[in-house]
Amino acid sequence: MSELKEFLLPDIGADAADITDILVAVGDTIAEDQDVLTIEGDKASMDVPSSVAGVVKEIKVNVGDSVSEGNLVLIVEVAGSAAAEAPAAAETPAPAEEAAPAAATAVKELCVPDIGGDEVEVTDILVAVGDTITEDQDVITVEGDKASMDVPAPFGGVVKEIKIATGDKVSEGSLILLIEAEGDAPAATPATASAPVEAPKAAPAAAPAAPAKVEVAPVSAAIKASPSVRRIAREFDLDLNAIAASGPKGRTTKEDVQKFVKAQLQAAKNGGGAGAGGLAVAASPKVDFAKFGEVEVKELSRIQKISGPALHRNWVTIPHVTQFDEADITDLEVFRKEQNAIAAKQDLGVKISPLVFMMKAVAKALALYPNFNSSLSEDGQSLILKKYYNIGIAVDTPNGLVVPVVKDVLNKGIYDICREIGEISKKARAGKLTSKDMQGGSMTISSLGGIGGTQFTPIVNAPEVAILGVSKSAMKPLWNGKEFEPRLMVPLALSYDHRVIDGADGARFITAVNNYLSDLRTLIL
Structure with a gap:
């Protein structure tokens, strides 16, 4: 009936x-x-x-x-x-x-946890409707500007509905899944007279309801915007699919459209357009390379796709000057090897690298020359001077270059920095860095000493105003006033934003770094 x-x-x-x-x-x-x-x-x-x-x-x-x-x-x-x-x-x-x-189970919402405050893109969904998942099981993979991470479930149960799709933009609090988890609700036995009335409600919800909702969700999710918002998008020739939605249940709001338009205008102002600070250059020629022989098309990694435009913007919009020098690290290397031997005997679990001393020297020089520890304001009319000393470290990973940041380097000890570098390098190569790990840098060090090369010109990592490039050290004859003696020399290349830093200050800064590395005693003064 x-x-x-x-x-x-x-x-x-x-x-x-x-x-x-x-x-x-x-x-x-x-x-x-x-x-x-x-x-x-x-x-x-x-x-x-x-x-x-x-x-x-x-x-x-x-x-x-x-x-x-x-x-x-x-x-x-x-x-x-x-x-x-x-x-x-x-x-x-x-x-x-x-x-x-059925009454003893509850449908719970699984939302995106704290991922560093920024919006990220869903690159993979690791579960399907009907899957039984366990607590801490990874359910989706997300990727931000320069980091990828898996998001685990804080509780177990059966996946009833997936509320997102690959390519969606999500942030902290965004709904991911509906999960039927085991609950502790009491069995529904007190009112036997009401049992026949409630039974029909429970029956449809048990199986058919979930598939029906899963079928319609993708359609509504793709068009969740009011007529007024759609009209604005048509007027500005905008693709609503490209606009991150912040409204209830993934709805695109008027404010989302306004935020998107402002971001596009700001990008053009910062060098995205030929007439707004960029270079008006001819388009690259279209060439059919297959005419000349066998070819293979390999898509750029996501990190390369994101970092490429940023590097181009930095190179085009920042007037670079690069200052070169060589630092005598002979005594530093003797001290480093002695300390590593002591650490090995005491089983401290750390190994000191030359990079740690570079970081301490740069942090000390930043304190001495505060203009290097600054950023230009958006209007380019003032300097924002930073009172913290956080050093970014360029790390080579299988997916591209990332720059995690070590905080408060000036006030940390050598062993503490070594442990932190080890941890963030491991996270970087595993693609587990979050946006928090790569924010708040004062200045970046790009070290190629472990690979080779005699010099290179690093590109300033905006909004920072300077970057130090370190190449492979080598033994060279150095005149001591009486004779030539073999000394271990490391090439340094300091690139800086000439709008903020003039040549004299650039020379003073790299000389200070050189002096700190040549005589470690000066680091404690």
Whole structure:
């Protein structure tokens, strides 16, 4: 037995609202509390859940209709009472007892945890609807500007619904999955008389409801924007799919569109356009390389795609000057090897690299020459002087170059910095760095000493104003006033933003770094 029930619009907190989306179709099986339509008032948008469960027989509204409390929305065919379920009154309590396990489970929302405050892109979904997952199991992979990470589930259960898709932009708090987790709700046995009434509601929600919602979610997610927002997007010739949505349930708001447009304008102002600080150069010629022989097309990694435009912007918009020098690190190397031998005997679990001393020397020089520890304001009319000494370290990874930041280098000991470098290097090569790990740098060091080369000109890592390049050290004859003696020399290359730093200060800075490395005693003065 079944009956037809009317679903009327509940109290929506406003006199009237426009229907912007209908989330179900005739013939769909819906569950109680499943969203069936989206409405939008003067300043708010919301999804309206159904108060009945069953099969949609008729939809009484259309997109664009203005509705208010009490308007008829759907006609739903609801399963009948106990006559079809229970042959005898003595067996009536059985359905209620069978429903108890369902009542002892709860559908929980799994949201994006703290990932550093920035928006990231979903690059992979590691689970599917129906999968049983465990606590701490990775469920999605996300990737930001220069880091990729897996997001684990804080609890286990069965995946009922996936609320995101590959390519979506998410941030802290974004809904990822609906998971049916084991709960501790008491079995529904106190009121046996009510068991036949509740049984029909539980039945449709058990199996058909979830697949029905999964089918319509991708469609609504792709077009979750009000008519006014769509109109603005059309006027500016914008692709809504390219705009990160921050509204409820992934809805693109007017503010999202405004933020996107402002970001595009700022990018053009910072050098993205030929007439806004960039260079008006001819486009690269199109060449069919296959005419000359066999070729292979290899797509750039995501890090390369992101860092490439940033490097181009920095090279084009920053007037670079590079100052070269060589530092005598003979005594430093003797001291370093002695300390490594002591650390090995004491089983301290650390190995001191020359890079650690470079970092300490740069931090000390930043304190001496504060203009190097600064950034230009957005309008280019003032300097923002930093009172912290955080050093970025360029790390070579299989996916490209990343720059994690070691905080408070000036006040940390050699062993502490060594341990921190080891940890962040391991995270970088595993693709586990977060945006927090790569923010807040004062200056960057790019060291190629372990690979080779005699010199190179590093590109300033904006918004920083300077970067130190370190090449491979080599034994060279150095005149001491009486004779030539072999000394271990390391080439240094200091690139800086000439808008902030003039040549004299550039020479003073690299000389200070040179002196600190040549005589470690000066680092403690």
